[in-house]
Amino acid sequence: MGTSIDLLVAKSSxxxxxxxxxNSVRSSGFINEETGTKYLEFEQExxxxxxxxxxxxxxxxxxxxxxxxxxxxxxxxxxxxxxGLVGQINQINLRRSKMITWGDSIEAGAKKxxxxxxxxxxxxxxxx
Amino acid sequence: xxxxxxxEKQTDLFKKYTITWTPTIVILDGEGKEHYRFTGFLPPSEFxxxxxxxxxxxxxxxxNFDLAIKCFNEVIDKYKGSVSVPEAIFxxxxxxxxxTHDAKNLRAGFDRLTEEFPGSEWTLKAxxxxxxxx
Numbered sequence: 001m002g003t004s005i006d007l008l009v010a011k012s013s014x015x016x017x018x019x020x021x022x023n024s025v026r027s028s029g030f031i032n033e034e035t036g037t038k039y040l041e042f043e044q045e046x047x048x049x050x051x052x053x054x055x056x057x058x059x060x061x062x063x064x065x066x067x068x069x070x071x072x073x074x075x076x077x078x079x080x081x082x083x084g085l086v087g088q089i090n091q092i093n094l095r096r097s098k099m100i101t102w103g104d105s106i107e108a109g110a111k112k113x114x115x116x117x118x119x120x121x122x123x124x125x126x127x128x
Numbered sequence: 129x130x131x132x133x134x135x136e137k138q139t140d141l142f143k144k145y146t147i148t149w150t151p152t153i154v155i156l157d158g159e160g161k162e163h164y165r166f167t168g169f170l171p172p173s174e175f176x177x178x179x180x181x182x183x184x185x186x187x188x189x190x191x192n193f194d195l196a197i198k199c200f201n202e203v204i205d206k207y208k209g210s211v212s213v214p215e216a217i218f219x220x221x222x223x224x225x226x227x228t229h230d231a232k233n234l235r236a237g238f239d240r241l242t243e244e245f246p247g248s249e250w251t252l253k254a255x256x257x258x259x260x261x262x
Contacts, residue, residue, distance in 0.1 A: 102132040106141065106160060109129040114158030118129055119183055124142060126135040126150040 155182045163189050177207035181216050188219060193227035214248040217241055221254075235260040 102123075103109050109120040133141050135150060145154060145162065154165040163186040166178055184199030200220035203212055221237025224230075238257040245251050 102130050104132060104134070104138070106131055106133070106156065109131040110156060110158055110160035113129045113156075116129075117158070119158075119163075119186055120129045120131060120154075120156040120160070121179065121183075122131045122133055122145075122154040122156060124133045124135070124145065124147045124150055124152040124154065128136075 153179070153182070155179075155186050157186060157190060173207060174210055174212065177203050177210040177212040177216075180207075181212045181219075184216070184223075185219055188223050188226065191226075193223050196223045197227070214241060214245040214250040217244070218250040218254055231260050232262065235262055 103112075106120060106122055109122070112118075113120045133147075135142055135147075141147075147154075149167050151169065152165055152167045155163050157163060164182040166182065170178055180199050181203050184196045184203070187193075187196035187199065197220060200216045200223060203210065203216035204220065207213065217240055218237060221233045221240070224233040224237075234254070234257040238251070238254040238260075239262075241248060241251040241254050242258075
């Protein structure tokens with residue numbers, strides 16, 4: 001029979017995109033290159049119940065003592081603002097349920113723009 | 129037509145368009161001719177407004193005044209509070225003047241900017257139009 005803490009532990013396995021927890025410390029983050037979405041990473045100290053300890057056949061569990069103890073878990077949260085111009089454009093278009101297909105040639109873009117009587121939007125960017 | 133130019137792989141285009149800082153967004157017409165550009169990061173709503181504004185200004189260049197006026201109004205109505213709005217108002221009345229040759233449009237633009245954005249650089253730029261009769 002699990003407790004609410006057990007459930008938290010279960011949820012914390014893998015990279016779950018949960019809201020930033022209370023009493024957490026921001027550690028780092030990463031960017032999803034495809035969507036430009038930035039995720040912030042937090043470390044939260046949580047208590048482990050003795051019950052969890054016994055259910056896992058008393059296997060060593062880092063950062064925990066026999067009384068249940070504590071361990072740190074990593075929690076990810078989507079940043080409020082997407083990062084970079086591609087991120088911004090993709091986020092805008094995600095909300096419109098479509099993704100932009102980016103070309104890499106101004107010449108080809110201009111040719112197509114002329115045919116469709118549109119304009120070319122060229123994003124000069126630094127991938128680093 | 130969205131195009132991305134990679135600084136590491138397409139250095140020739142960076143030189144051709146004299147791009148010294150990224151990100152830079154350049155608006156070009158169907159002939160590949162550059163019309164407007166802006167540099168730096170913007171939050172999504174500001175970015176949308178800026179793209180529509182620069183696109184609308186390009187349509188003014190191409191003398192597509194009706195489309196330009198529609199886009200300027202979109203920036204003004206849909207992106208209230210955006211930093212692009214004063215410029216959109218300025219060019220809205222420029223587009224109206226260019227399509228009608230009625231100078232009263234310029235005066236109307238100055239009046240609106242004075243009322244809504246008295247501290248804006250676009251109000252300052254429209255100041256000479258106050259000499260035009262209403």
